[in-house]
Amino acid sequence: MQQKKTAISPLKKIEKHSLPELIEKNLLEYFVENRLTAGDPIPKETDLAKTLNVSRTAIREALVRLKMTGMIISKKKQGMVLASPDLLALFEKSSNPRILANDTLKDLFELRLVLEVGMADLVYERKKPEHIKELKEIVRKQKTTSDAATFNIDDEVKFHGKLYEIADNKTLDRFQHLLLPLFQYVHESGILQKKIRSRQYISHKGLVDILEKGTAEEFRNAMRKHLDNHFCRIRTS
């Protein structure tokens, strides 16, 4: 019987999981199906090994993986309990700029800009009088440099950090903390185009003013302008 060569069966991505990976999946399903929530204890290693009929080594490897995602935490004697997985935990572990590919770094640089512009609405929505006061205080203490290109890193971090705080989104805040070093690294490395001094610059002080007195839209657009000298550097072609 000759097989038709033209009728190639359609790929079907081979999922070649190793044993611990399978166990990991299995455990995850177990958690979901049993409606386990943060704080709930999970069976001990030896029991799992017996139940699944694999060695404790394999079980442990799967557990290590889950521990890394923050999905479970373990204490001696006390056993292991389910935790609320930390999305950014893994992210953090592998965000070493010296190891990441340049393309990825560039993407992350852009990503941070996207976040800053996009979060303007959250900031505006959730701002409170005391926030404005705090921002003003930060601005007041800053070295008054009228030069847009040469900014002081610490001042930048402090000011923008405050904005993230006001946005009141924990995940977002942590995300930017992770992104910050990468951003810094890319900024100073030769990956991007050389620094350009934008003509349409809005200072921190200007931003605060608009945040206080302007509309959400005005603030959003002001934020974009404030970041223009970064945006200039990512132009393609």
Add this chain to the structure above:
Amino acid sequence: MQQKKTAISPLKKIEKHSLPELIEKNLLEYFVENRLTAGDPIPKETDLAKTLNVSRTAIREALVRLKMTGMIISKKKQGMVLASPDLLALFEKSSNPRILANDTLKDLFELRLVLEVGMADLVYERKKPEHIKELKEIVRKQKTTSDAATFNIDDEVKFHGKLYEIADNKTLDRFQHLLLPLFQYVHESGILQKKIRSRQYISHKGLVDILEKGTAEEFRNAMRKHLDNHFCRIRTS
């Protein structure tokens, strides 16, 4: 000698690393210091164990951790090689909506909105005539529902997916793909306020028009308005 109780020594976060964690750190330093890049082979388990004077078990656990971050990949016989870690793959591993805490889910919902508004500038910057054409084609095929609240999921995904594609940022694109199911989940669960029909709605067609003929700022603000019925739902208090 009496100690002054008031002069408490300042915290100093105890880093209580387990052995494999220490090894992991050690290996990372080794990679960086030796300028190893993707594809470079790393010593074999037995050698590492001998060199660091710990059991192979401990080494393996460290390696498992690194494997999970995508930092290294291993093949039988062939040994292990360094790889460029995939930040988003990790994200995916722990992004199970049924396990994530509600607060985190809410954060992620917001995060996606932030991304969509923030990326407007990338989209505008990188749009090309054929993109406009494609977007128009997508819009044309959509079910013409004049109702802002009841949108068709597929249409939404297709349209916004295209925008991410235009933004030409691989990381961002993958990020939204990961966020999408979560977004969907939150949208339909009772976590947020109930659906509101915004008065200032801009349709997909409207967006494309502005992307084609308007300014970057106009497009950015239009994007915000387009998403307003989502934004309405995250209002606090």
Add this chain to the structure above:
DNA sequence: GTAAGTATTATGTATGACATAAAGATATTT
């Protein structure tokens, strides 16, 4: 009744053995 000390228990670490897959070397066939 409280404090100290002891036993218990589940995770952490170590060791040695064997299974497995892939690469290279060797032998076999045409």
Add this chain to the structure above:
DNA sequence: AAATATCTTTATGTCATACATAATACTTAC
């Protein structure tokens, strides 16, 4: 001689077992 089949080697994958360690529960001494 070239192509194919088989064996050998090697580094990871899996297993079994023993012991170390830390936190809890229990017991004993005063």
